[in-house]
Amino acid sequence: xxxxxxxxxxxxxxxxxxxxxxxxxxxxxxxxxxxxxxxxxxxxxxxxxxxxxxxxxxxxxxxxxxxxxxxxxxxxxxxxxxxxxxxxxxxxxxxxxxxxxxxxxxxxxxxxxxxxxxxxxxxxxxxxxxxxxxxxxxxxxxxxxxxxxxxxxxxxxxxxxxxxxxxxxxxxxxxxxxxxxxxxxxx
Amino acid sequence: xxxxxxxxxxxxxxxxxxxxxxxxxxxxxxxxxxxxxxxxxxxxxxxxxxxxxxxxxxxxxxxxxxxxxxxxxxxxxxxxxxxxxxxxxxxxxxxxxxxxxxxxxxxxxxxxxxxxxxxxxxxxxxxxxxxxxxxxxxxxxxxxxxxxxxxxxxxxxxxxxxxxxxxxxxxxxxxxxxxxxxxxxxx
Numbered sequence: 001x002x003x004x005x006x007x008x009x010x011x012x013x014x015x016x017x018x019x020x021x022x023x024x025x026x027x028x029x030x031x032x033x034x035x036x037x038x039x040x041x042x043x044x045x046x047x048x049x050x051x052x053x054x055x056x057x058x059x060x061x062x063x064x065x066x067x068x069x070x071x072x073x074x075x076x077x078x079x080x081x082x083x084x085x086x087x088x089x090x091x092x093x094x095x096x097x098x099x100x101x102x103x104x105x106x107x108x109x110x111x112x113x114x115x116x117x118x119x120x121x122x123x124x125x126x127x128x129x130x131x132x133x134x135x136x137x138x139x140x141x142x143x144x145x146x147x148x149x150x151x152x153x154x155x156x157x158x159x160x161x162x163x164x165x166x167x168x169x170x171x172x173x174x175x176x177x178x179x180x181x182x183x184x185x186x187x
Numbered sequence: 188x189x190x191x192x193x194x195x196x197x198x199x200x201x202x203x204x205x206x207x208x209x210x211x212x213x214x215x216x217x218x219x220x221x222x223x224x225x226x227x228x229x230x231x232x233x234x235x236x237x238x239x240x241x242x243x244x245x246x247x248x249x250x251x252x253x254x255x256x257x258x259x260x261x262x263x264x265x266x267x268x269x270x271x272x273x274x275x276x277x278x279x280x281x282x283x284x285x286x287x288x289x290x291x292x293x294x295x296x297x298x299x300x301x302x303x304x305x306x307x308x309x310x311x312x313x314x315x316x317x318x319x320x321x322x323x324x325x326x327x328x329x330x331x332x333x334x335x336x337x338x339x340x341x342x343x344x345x346x347x348x349x350x351x352x353x354x355x356x357x358x359x360x361x362x363x364x365x366x367x368x369x370x371x372x373x374x
Contacts, residue, residue: 129303136276140272143257147249
């Protein structure tokens with residue numbers, strides 16, 4: 001499935017658009033290709049786009065003062081990635097986004113998302129529900145961190161991304177769970 | 188300021204509605220009064236409403252298997268509270284919401300929110316941005332938990348809710364920060 005078909009199928013799970021309207025929506029996205037290890041967003045950048053993943057896998061991560069890495073999200077096909085705090089507020093990025101594997105994405109600018117939401121009520125509905133789902137997923141992840149339950153986080157991760165275990169190096173899975181590699185191997 | 192005025196001012200920060208349209212929107216909200224300690228949502232409940240806080244203060248919290256309490260959110264006037272995961276999915280509540288102080292809220296049902304979003308494009312825009320802000324706030328909170336930085340969480344809390352320190356018992360602030368009362372008194 002190419003990027004256009006994947007995006008159309010993804011949007012159509014939430015709203016119904018005619019082919020003509022979808023083509024118009026699509027005309028605001030730009031296909032981009034990145035290679036494994038390549039950076040899409042660095043902390044300190046001005047962030048102007050969000051990315052719909054068509055192929056490959058991205059990671060969104062934070063590096064603290066002790067140069068320790070915390071992974072916020074893995075983004076596989078059909079997921080969206082960005083530093084949304086920076087994108088929405090106009091402040092500089094606090095997190096990094098790079099590629100765990102060669103990746104194809106469809107980039108949408110902040111301005112074009114707002115334009116599409118203004119012009120097409122269905123797109124405003126689509127983006128509202130996309131964020132609703134992201135909000136709920138982040139809250140679930142926060143609860144399992146507060147509860148300090150690494151086993152639960154591990155099970156949630158495998159449910160959310162069943163194909164991830166073979167795709168992603170173990171030290172990155174540990175950085176997502178917030179545990180050491182030793183703890184991960186016990187889980 | 189009464190509940191109607193507070194809600195109108197709150198919505199008008201994001202979108203412009205005529206007085207007639209606002210009156211129509213308002214007709215979908217029901218004013219409710221709760222006393223200190225009263226429960227609004229219990230884990231296991233079917234959740235059908237979200238609540239705009241007009242007066243008082245609510246807490247949203249999770250109780251784990253060891254009967255330890257984790258506070259997800261304090262909701263002061265102009266904040267919204269619910270178990271959004273349960274509200275959006277139709278599953279049973281996992282968290283509790285109760286009143287730290289006598290509270291007045293405006294309750295909106297899931298169905299009426301979707302109806303307003305369908306009928307009034309501006310309201311879909313309003314609710315999209317409300318969730319965008321909630322998503323970003325939750326992600327910030329997740330990052331400071333991953334980073335295990337209680338001091339940063341404490342400073343974020345005081346920035347977000349400057350009036351909270353005098354309003355909320357210290358053991359609840361500790362449960363929000365995920366630290367012991369002893370650690371809180373050192374911060």
